[in-house]
Amino acid sequence: MIDVARRAGVGLGTVSRVVNGGHGVRDETAQRVRTAIEQLGFQRNEVARALRPGKKSSSLALVLGDLTNPFFATIAKASLEVAGQSGFAVVLGSVDEDPEGEKRAIQELVSRQVAGLMIVPDQGDHAFLVGAGVPVVFVDRPATGIEADIVMVDNEGGGKLATDHLLEQGHERIAILLAPSYYTTGRRLRGYRRAHRGAGLEVDESLVVQLPEGNAESAEKATRELMLRPDPPTAIFASTNFLTEGVLRALGELGLEPAVVGFDDFRLADMLPTPVTVVASDIAELGRSAARLLLDRASGADRRPPQRIVLPCALIQRGSGERPPSASKRKPR
Amino acid sequence: MIDVARRAGVGLGTVSRVVNGGHGVRDETAQRVRTAIEQLGFQRNEVARALRPGKKSSSLALVLGDLTNPFFATIAKASLEVAGQSGFAVVLGSVDEDPEGEKRAIQELVSRQVAGLMIVPDQGDHAFLVGAGVPVVFVDRPATGIEADIVMVDNEGGGKLATDHLLEQGHERIAILLAPSYYTTGRRLRGYRRAHRGAGLEVDESLVVQLPEGNAESAEKATRELMLRPDPPTAIFASTNFLTEGVLRALGELGLEPAVVGFDDFRLADMLPTPVTVVASDIAELGRSAARLLLDRASGADRRPPQRIVLPCALIQRGSGERPPSASKRKPR
DNA sequence: TTGAAAGCGCTAACAG
DNA sequence: CTGTTAGCGCTTTCAA
Numbered sequence A, B: 001m002i003d004v005a006r007r008a009g010v011g012l013g014t015v016s017r018v019v020n021g022g023h024g025v026r027d028e029t030a031q032r033v034r035t036a037i038e039q040l041g042f043q044r045n046e047v048a049r050a051l052r053p054g055k056k057s058s059s060l061a062l063v064l065g066d067l068t069n070p071f072f073a074t075i076a077k078a079s080l081e082v083a084g085q086s087g088f089a090v091v092l093g094s095v096d097e098d099p100e101g102e103k104r105a106i107q108e109l110v111s112r113q114v115a116g117l118m119i120v121p122d123q124g125d126h127a128f129l130v131g132a133g134v135p136v137v138f139v140d141r142p143a144t145g146i147e148a149d150i151v152m153v154d155n156e157g158g159g160k161l162a163t164d165h166l167l168e169q170g171h172e173r174i175a176i177l178l179a180p181s182y183y184t185t186g187r188r189l190r191g192y193r194r195a196h197r198g199a200g201l202e203v204d205e206s207l208v209v210q211l212p213e214g215n216a217e218s219a220e221k222a223t224r225e226l227m228l229r230p231d232p233p234t235a236i237f238a239s240t241n242f243l244t245e246g247v248l249r250a251l252g253e254l255g256l257e258p259a260v261v262g263f264d265d266f267r268l269a270d271m272l273p274t275p276v277t278v279v280a281s282d283i284a285e286l287g288r289s290a291a292r293l294l295l296d297r298a299s300g301a302d303r304r305p306p307q308r309i310v311l312p313c314a315l316i317q318r319g320s321g322e323r324p325p326s327a328s329k330r331k332p333r
Numbered sequence C: 001t002t003g004a005a006a007g008c009g010c011t012a013a014c015a016g
Numbered sequence D: 001c002t003g004t005t006a007g008c009g010c011t012t013t014c015a016a
Helices: A002-008 A012-019 A027-040 A070-085 A099-111 A127-130 A157-170 A183-196 A214-226 A240-252 A283-299 B004-007 B010-018 B027-039 B046-051 B070-085 B099-111 B127-132 B155-168 B183-197 B216-227 B241-252 B283-299
Strands: A059-063 A088-095 A116-119 A138-139 A147-153 A172-180 A208-212 A234-239 A261-264 A277-280 A306-313 A312-318 B059-064 B089-094 B118-119 B136-139 B149-153 B176-177 B209-210 B235-236 B261-265 B278-280 B308-311 B314-316
Touching: A002 A012, A002 A027, A012 A027, A059 A070, A059 A099, A070 A088, A070 A283, A070 B070, A070 B089, A088 A099, A088 B070, A099 A116, A099 A127, A138 A283, A147 A157, A147 A283, A157 A172, A157 A183, A157 A234, A157 A261, A157 A277, A157 A312, A172 A183, A172 A214, A208 B099, A214 A234, A214 A240, A234 A240, A234 B127, A240 A261, A283 A306, B004 B010, B004 B027, B010 B027, B046 B314, B059 B070, B059 B099, B059 B283, B070 B283, B089 B099, B099 B118, B099 B127, B118 B283, B149 B155, B149 B283, B155 B176, B155 B183, B155 B216, B155 B235, B155 B261, B155 B278, B155 B314, B176 B183, B176 B216, B183 B261, B216 B241, B235 B241, B241 B261, B283 B308
Parallel strands: A059 A088, A059 A116, A116 A138, A138 A147, A147 A306, A172 A208, A172 A234, A234 A261, A261 A277, B059 B089, B059 B118, B118 B136, B136 B149, B149 B308, B176 B209, B176 B235, B235 B261, B261 B278
Antiparallel strands: A088 B089, A277 A312, B278 B314
């Protein structure tokens, strides 16, 4: 930058002013500076820029679990787009491990002076973020120990939607598969219960299956056990995209066809032997909202108390969720 | 940091030394410093650290297209893991647009003083990176205008593998669907041609389909047209995961069952009505290798001339690729 | 409108 | 071994 100043025969401050919008600089001078910048191929050093006290870097951090899960990937992509439009980069935090790992990753990112954090929180207390002086937006699920913005989907409503739909088909024995202790899981279960209550039905607690892990394998195993019971359910509500996959895999092997509704849409859901009915929401919007909110917080444009944005869910009927209770017998062939 | 120094009653330099491994500091002093750090909750400011001349930040940049494509997501995740293990963060570049957008994104990242760049390049010249003074590793496809490390899969070999397999089933009219002008696309086509040559067969150029876009819709449309010709192929080689999806969608609607082999494995490929045979490679390893290589370049540990890492492809037989030519008639029901 | 100068938090070179 | 000091590239007063 100092080179540019010399080249243009102006002071350092002037160059800085031009680079930052050029207010309070005579047009002619500004032009001269711009020419010098051009000639020298100068590019502002964002790092030095962010060194200024108070000033944060023009990057947001995104901390999430498994990018390989289309759900997270969609959030990442969407937030990336919004951030990019405002000239912000997104730094990714790798967190596939323990909650300790998440904390470490977050602190790493904070030490990089990011302008804000978007976090899809795992369990664990996030109180350590309180004094960090960085705006935080939680995505998909709230965190404990800290008041902050949160963008999520209507999990309870979605759970009710799915369950109501199955109840309407006449199902009375509806199993629900739950990934371990996610916040979302609890809300979806609550919707499930509420639907039953609304229909005047008692929930058979043996049909509420808490899985040890949130992956497809775990769901597959549980489904197999579930369907081989003496009194199997006639319908299954899989509360997560990966769980849905496991359920379908088990059913395929077993040759059984209870009704199935999944939570969260997924690629190829409509191309499986029986197209899969799901409760879906606009995941990309989740990411977009989070990024927008965070950007506004970071710039100081938004000083409202912590917001809570809840996106609606919708039922997408494709076939698997419309099977009547009688279909859950052994498959023809 | 200055607070820490005061608190511990030592000089600034000493604190710095402790923070950076503590070589050349008496144990007792170091301990005192560590205590102070603990008490003050001090965290090194990575930004200031990276300001040092020559020193780069402890972040790598990853520039790729659509994170929503599991292929890219897998690369991102894998490189994130490797980088994270070395204490590096990964900054993501959003590039879903024109090659101009890619250039802009890359320069943005360079201005953030990243220690290295991993780029899944789109078309367009990358010569502008030559003088950037940042190590670059290209992923999945090489770029023009610059000599740099490249990590990719054996596209030609994979293309040959897929085609050979279909030829072995007795197919003689094998269509190949190609996404527009990707480098990879050309290599896969080359493998396709080589396989034909090896079998002493002439390629019917009307079966080499260049799609206008690389998405599923485009492939779906093309497949429909292809299969409704008077002389349809008895097998289709879809050179990309999204293309494979489009092909299957079209075939499902048409009720036709030519043999199908896809390039790149994808989730649920084994659960579709006819499980899909694919040529697959270890995508995660692609990301891991890229990150490792870049890290070594960035640290100066690796001074070899530009490397070229090629990962092998393997055929995964699942059914769709093992149909005989005779199966391509209209489906029973 | 512009130039000069004071740092931002840290590392590295140099004395002590 | 340890304290001091000079910047890194930029923004931002403060004068001129």
